[in-house]
Amino acid sequence: MKLLYTVYYKLQSRCEIALRTKHSKQDLYKFYTLPDEVRSAIFELGGITRVFNEQTQIFNESSILIRNCMLELVGYLKSMTNFDRPSPRFVLYGEHGVGKSMALVYALQYAHENNYLLVHIPWVLRWFAYPKEVSHSLTKEGMVDLNIDAAMWLRHFQKQNTKWLEDPRLTTSQEYVWSPREKSEANIPLAALIEHGITRVKYASDVVDVLFTEIKKLSTEGVCRTFVCVDGYNSFFAEKTNCKPEDKSKVLPSRVTLTRSVINLVQSDWNNGAIVLALSPRANLPDRRESHLPLYMLKKAGFESIDPFVPIHVPELNDEEFHNLLNLYESKKWLQTSEGREEIAFLTKRVPQKMYEFCSFK
Amino acid sequence: MLIPKLVYPQALLFTRASIFKTAVRSASFGPQFIDPIFKHEDIDRIIANNELKNYTDVPVKPPTSFQTCSTFYNPVKEKFINYMMKKGNKELAREVFEYTVKSIKRIQIEKYNKATSDEERESIILDPYVIIDKAIENTKPILKLRSIKRAAVTYQVPIPISDKEARFKCMKWHIEIAKDKPSEVRFSDNLAQILIDGADNKGKVVKKKTDLHRQCEANRAYAHYYFG
Amino acid sequence: MNVAKLLKFSRCSPLHFSPSYSHSSFRLQHATGTSSNPQEADKFQEDEFRVFVIPGKNSVTEKRQERRKLKFKAQPPRYLKMPVDQDWTSVWPGPRTFHPAVVPLPLRQGYDKKRVAQGKFGNAELMKVPNFLHLTPPAIKKHCDAIRKFCTPWPQGLETEMQMEKHFPITVITSDYCHSSPTIRDIKARIVTIKLKLSTLELDDHARDKFLRLVGDRYNPKTDVLTIVTDRCPMKKQNYDYCMYVLTALFHESWTFEEWEKEKSTLDMEYYEWKDHPSYQTYLKLKAYPSQDTSNIEQEIGQDPLTQKYSKAVTDLFNQGEDVYTLARYKEATLELLLGQKTS
Numbered sequence: 001m002k003l004l005y006t007v008y009y010k011l012q013s014r015c016e017i018a019l020r021t022k023h024s025k026q027d028l029y030k031f032y033t034l035p036d037e038v039r040s041a042i043f044e045l046g047g048i049t050r051v052f053n054e055q056t057q058i059f060n061e062s063s064i065l066i067r068n069c070m071l072e073l074v075g076y077l078k079s080m081t082n083f084d085r086p087s088p089r090f091v092l093y094g095e096h097g098v099g100k101s102m103a104l105v106y107a108l109q110y111a112h113e114n115n116y117l118l119v120h121i122p123w124v125l126r127w128f129a130y131p132k133e134v135s136h137s138l139t140k141e142g143m144v145d146l147n148i149d150a151a152m153w154l155r156h157f158q159k160q161n162t163k164w165l166e167d168p169r170l171t172t173s174q175e176y177v178w179s180p181r182e183k184s185e186a187n188i189p190l191a192a193l194i195e196h197g198i199t200r201v202k203y204a205s206d207v208v209d210v211l212f213t214e215i216k217k218l219s220t221e222g223v224c225r226t227f228v229c230v231d232g233y234n235s236f237f238a239e240k241t242n243c244k245p246e247d248k249s250k251v252l253p254s255r256v257t258l259t260r261s262v263i264n265l266v267q268s269d270w271n272n273g274a275i276v277l278a279l280s281p282r283a284n285l286p287d288r289r290e291s292h293l294p295l296y297m298l299k300k301a302g303f304e305s306i307d308p309f310v311p312i313h314v315p316e317l318n319d320e321e322f323h324n325l326l327n328l329y330e331s332k333k334w335l336q337t338s339e340g341r342e343e344i345a346f347l348t349k350r351v352p353q354k355m356y357e358f359c360s361f362k
Numbered sequence: 363m364l365i366p367k368l369v370y371p372q373a374l375l376f377t378r379a380s381i382f383k384t385a386v387r388s389a390s391f392g393p394q395f396i397d398p399i400f401k402h403e404d405i406d407r408i409i410a411n412n413e414l415k416n417y418t419d420v421p422v423k424p425p426t427s428f429q430t431c432s433t434f435y436n437p438v439k440e441k442f443i444n445y446m447m448k449k450g451n452k453e454l455a456r457e458v459f460e461y462t463v464k465s466i467k468r469i470q471i472e473k474y475n476k477a478t479s480d481e482e483r484e485s486i487i488l489d490p491y492v493i494i495d496k497a498i499e500n501t502k503p504i505l506k507l508r509s510i511k512r513a514a515v516t517y518q519v520p521i522p523i524s525d526k527e528a529r530f531k532c533m534k535w536h537i538e539i540a541k542d543k544p545s546e547v548r549f550s551d552n553l554a555q556i557l558i559d560g561a562d563n564k565g566k567v568v569k570k571k572t573d574l575h576r577q578c579e580a581n582r583a584y585a586h587y588y589f590g
Numbered sequence: 591m592n593v594a595k596l597l598k599f600s601r602c603s604p605l606h607f608s609p610s611y612s613h614s615s616f617r618l619q620h621a622t623g624t625s626s627n628p629q630e631a632d633k634f635q636e637d638e639f640r641v642f643v644i645p646g647k648n649s650v651t652e653k654r655q656e657r658r659k660l661k662f663k664a665q666p667p668r669y670l671k672m673p674v675d676q677d678w679t680s681v682w683p684g685p686r687t688f689h690p691a692v693v694p695l696p697l698r699q700g701y702d703k704k705r706v707a708q709g710k711f712g713n714a715e716l717m718k719v720p721n722f723l724h725l726t727p728p729a730i731k732k733h734c735d736a737i738r739k740f741c742t743p744w745p746q747g748l749e750t751e752m753q754m755e756k757h758f759p760i761t762v763i764t765s766d767y768c769h770s771s772p773t774i775r776d777i778k779a780r781i782v783t784i785k786l787k788l789s790t791l792e793l794d795d796h797a798r799d800k801f802l803r804l805v806g807d808r809y810n811p812k813t814d815v816l817t818i819v820t821d822r823c824p825m826k827k828q829n830y831d832y833c834m835y836v837l838t839a840l841f842h843e844s845w846t847f848e849e850w851e852k853e854k855s856t857l858d859m860e861y862y863e864w865k866d867h868p869s870y871q872t873y874l875k876l877k878a879y880p881s882q883d884t885s886n887i888e889q890e891i892g893q894d895p896l897t898q899k900y901s902k903a904v905t906d907l908f909n910q911g912e913d914v915y916t917l918a919r920y921k922e923a924t925l926e927l928l929l930g931q932k933t934s
Contacts, residue, residue: 058468060475076929086879088928220880268876295912304868308876308900308924311917333471336489340433360467361460362434 023074027066029320031328034062034109042112045156046122047231049101051353059332065321065352067099069314070106076310077110077274083225086268089306091233092278094314095292097353100278103314104229107276111227116273118160119215121153121262124232125283128241128253136245138179139206143257144245150204150258154197154211165191169223172214178203190214209261216270226273228265232283236263237302239285263305277306316350325355335359391423398425401435436491438498445533458550465554466490487561497560501532501567505578510587520578521588532567539566667691679729686724688716693723759790762833764826781821782829784837787814791841799860800851801844862908864901873900876927899923 023032039048039062048056056062073090080088092100111118132148164170170190177183182200184193190211197207219226236259243251253259266275279297281289290296294311295303317325322345329335340362348354399405399422408414428440439459447455470488477483487493506527507518523531540553559565672681672694681692690710698707700715710716748754763783767776788809793801802809809816818836820829856866864870874884877891891897903923906916925931 058471076925076931079929079931082930084880085928085930086876268872268879271879291912293912293917295907300908304872307869307872307904308927310924310928311921313917333474333488334467336491337433343433360464362463 023066023071025071028068028071029066029318029324031063031065031324034064034105036062038109038112041162042108042118042120042160043105045152045159047101047105047108047120051097051356052102055356058334063328064102064106065099065317065325066106067103067314067317067321069099069312070103073103073107073276073312074110077107080274083272086271087219087226087228087273087275089266089268089275089277089309091294091306091309091311092276092314093292093294093297093311095316095351096280096282096289097351098314098316099352100280100314101231102352104231104276104278108227108229111229111274112160115163115225116227117164117215117219117224118227118229119157119212119265120160120227120229122156122231123283124230124235124262127258128235128238128243128256131241131243134243134245134251137205137257138202140257142255143260144243144251144255145205145257146243147201147204150208151198151201154194154204154208157211158191158194158198164224165189165194167224170218172210173217176206176210178206205257205261208258209264212261212265216265219272220270222272224272228273228275230262230266230276231278232280233266233277233306234279234297234302235283236305237299238283239288266306277309317352317355318350322350322355325352326359329356329359335362337362391421395421395423398422398429400425400429400431402431438494439491441529442494442533445530446537461548461550462553462557463490465551466493466557469554469558493557493561497536497557497567498529498532500563501535501560501571502528503531503571503574504528505575506531507574507577507581508588510584512587517584517587518577518581519584519587520581521585532571535567535570536560539570669694677728678723678726679732682723684724685720688713688719688721688723690716755787755790759786760837761785762830764830780824780826780829781819782826782833784818784820784833786816786818786837788816789814793841793844796847797844801840804840804844862905864905869904870901873897896923896926900927 048062052062069092073092076088076090092103094100108118108120127146127149131146132152133146135145135147137143137145158165168189171187172184172190172193173186175183175186176193178200182203184196193207193211193214197204197211215224215226218224236253238253241251241253241256243256245251266277279292279294281292281297284297288297298306323341326335326338326341326344330338344355344358348358396417399408399417408417429435443452443455443459446458467488467490470486470490470493474483474486474488477486487496502525503523505520506523508521509516510519511517536553536556540549540556543549543552556565556567560567668691688710690713693710695710697710697713697716699710699713699719700708702708708715748757761784763785765779765781767779768774769776788798788801791801805816808818818833820833820836823829823832859866871884874887874891875882878884878887900923903916903920907920910916
């Protein structure tokens with residue numbers, strides 16, 4: 001085992017190619033740097049995990065490890081030639097801390113580079129566990145709105161798709177009446193619709209719903225190619241939320257308008273796009289985290305909402321990835337010794353997040 | 363039969379492997395019991411020097427749960443955690459210490475990344491345990507004061523202090539001073555900064571040590587009271 | 591004094607027949623006054639006046655001690671003299687509390703957290719537990735030989751277990767009790783247990799499902815055994831009749847089809863049938879895309895190998911459970927379906 005360490009130590013573990021489309025099998029298990037401009041363009045208002053954010057601040061750069069699952073996912077996206085078929089769904093699953101969100105970051109970068117329209121929901125549980133404001137929906141009977149969260153998400157969407165929103169072809173198809181006094185006419189640019197949702201927070205959830213239907217239509221017409229990305233999709237099928245409306249009634253995720261909007265978005269009734277979802281044990285309630293497998297996390301209802309999908313497993317690091325990551329930590333002075341790698345592998349089970357946290361105490 | 367004295371190699375200062383003897387005579391084990399030898403290097407060294415026969419009939423204390431053969435075992439760390447522990451809540455104490463270590467690393471790496479010249483970079487210590495060792499070395503008092511009563515007057519007499527006690531005192535000072543903080547600041551961050559200052563030979567703990575030494579110097583006339 | 595000579599003389603004493611009770615060495619020590627260490631014996635002889643000891647003629651104190659020992663002298667235990675091929679049934683003819691000197695086995699019984707389990711001598715635990723030393727195979731053989739003339743032959747056609755199960759599928763288990771107290775009776779005697787293998791009953795799919803739902807925990811799927819325990823009546827016979835009644839009722843009830851059973855929904859189903867679930871509808875819609883009309887498509891895709899592959903993958907995922915293999919098959923099927931990528 002000691003001999004292996006020295007071999008990996010000397011391997012060149014950096015990968016300088018910044019563009020996603022040009023990664024190949026030769027670049028596997030190496031690191032590449034996420035350029036700051038790309039990061040601020042796509043991820044300023046969400047998408048980067050707290051742990052990776054911390055790592056970036058300490059190391060002064062965003063180094064992402066290129067893994068099999070990322071290349072596999074992007075490989076599928078590249079191989080899609082027939083965009084008349086309904087948008088395929090890809091589901092990333094794996095244990096907590098193993099790199100699913102990082103794989104989503106990679107996929108989003110690819111999509112951004114290839115001029116997809118990005119519909120990215122960073123972490124669904126934030127809506128249900130820490131809702132900013134819960135109100136009863138004005139348009140949908142019995143449903144509950146999370147308007148401030150919806151408005152914040154609209155801002156995130158706006159920031160991610162600045163180029164697309166300047167395109168004059170992106171317009172609404174029909175008139176929308178928000179209230180007896182307020183309405184949006186047909187054929188207004190989507191940017192205006194979004195602006196309306198952000199300023200008139202009262203209608204933000206409805207705007208999100210309308211936005212999704214419009215995006216699906218525009219994709220099907222061939223105006224834009226859409227990339228839908230949801231992290232923590234299984235939160236939509238949890239047994240409870242922390243949302244507490246004024247009448248203190250129980251709110252299940254199915255009662256929230258945003259849930260319905262997103263599930264509609266993810267259906268197979270539109271084409272010219274791709275959907276990538278990530279399931280996380282942390283997105284479930286604490287008593288339903290025994291398994292990280294998709295059917296267990298989604299339950300039957302969740303499974304049926306996205307069936308058929310391509311399940312992509314995000315495993316723990318293999319030998320080479322493990323050593324490369326520790327080599328990176330050593331080069332950044334985060335880890336002070338080369339000894340004890342067997343111990344780290346044993347105690348952290350080679351889960352990247354656990355390795356980061358473990359090495360921070362050594 | 364002679365009980366063999368474990369002779370540790372002369373530990374270099376400021377390295378990770380600064381071992382010091384933790385022989386504490388507790389009530390369950392008498393003086394004939396030797397400390398457990400749980401590190402692979404120690405065992406290998408004993409075998410290599412053919413000293414194994416010295417240990418055949420010697421009673422050995424059982425190791426505690428925290429004396430492991432892990433590569434990351436550090437007796438200074440264990441002591442620090444024990445001094446930080448309250449009501450036996452070792453988990454919390456260990457967590458806090460680990461966050462302190464992380465804080466030290468973050469502060470030092472930030473300095474390192476901002477450094478402009480190679481000399482500056484070399485002077486920055488990045489290993490948190492080296493910083494802790496250095497801070498302890500710099501803040502260890504040499505004497506302590508004891509209240510001795512002579513003819514209805516209590517004098518503060520400077521007396522010698524054992525190495526063990528000196529180490530305890532300086533670690534305790536660090537913890538006490540770190541606790542004295544505004545509520546927004548985290549204990550671990552505060553302690554990290556204090557340790558870094560200590561390693562640089564400045565800060566509140568060093569001040570406390572020098573204050574103590576100054577008092578001892580001032581009271582040196584009474585030093586002979588120690589001897590009865 | 592020559593220690594060896596003294597030893598030789600002491601062997602002539604009448605007290606030496608039991609090796610475990612030899613105290614000749616003790617006497618010798620007593621005579622010399624010290625241990626058998628010759629150096630120490632010499633030392634003694636140098637310091638004090640040498641006592642002339644006539645072997646065989648004891649002092650008064652020694653006699654008293656010997657007499658005390660004579661009183662407690664015991665015969666060696668009987669098991670030491672037992673031949674290996676003895677007739678055990680005559681040694682231990684009937685039930686008897688354990689006697690260590692009679693039983694020739696090196697038994698140990700009892701728990702001591704610091705020591706080894708206690709041996710058989712003076713062992714209360716061995717005496718407390720019931721022993722079956724009177725029921726060894728030769729003893730039972732003797733019993734059987736004695737009773738044989740009163741028995742009828744074992745019925746023909748019931749030689750093997752399978753035949754016995756085929757002709758007598760139901761096992762009835764009851765217990766009888768007898769007390770040596772003012773009442774000889776025990777209320778537990780009324781309990782009747784019936785065991786039956788479900789494969790002996792003729793049940794179709796619906797009947798089996800209903801039967802198992804009615805019966806619940808009483809059925810063990812691993813051994814296929816149904817166990818019914820009754821104690822609701824005061825007499826054993828009544829309980830047995832009740833058991834039989836319950837079995838009959840269960841059987842006939844599971845064959846009847848009630849009106850409300852039509853309300854069984856997909857959520858109640860104990861297995862996953864692809865066509866009854868939304869997965870089938872989404873599949874049709876996918877295949878029919880972009881048209882929303884799925885009515886024409888159903889017949890077209892029925893024979894498609896992809897449909898069979900996909901439906902099998904989804905069904906297995908639910909019925910067999912989710913694991914690496916079922917997920918891999920599902921992935922293969924969906925890759926082909928969504929992206930047209932064929933792996934095999």
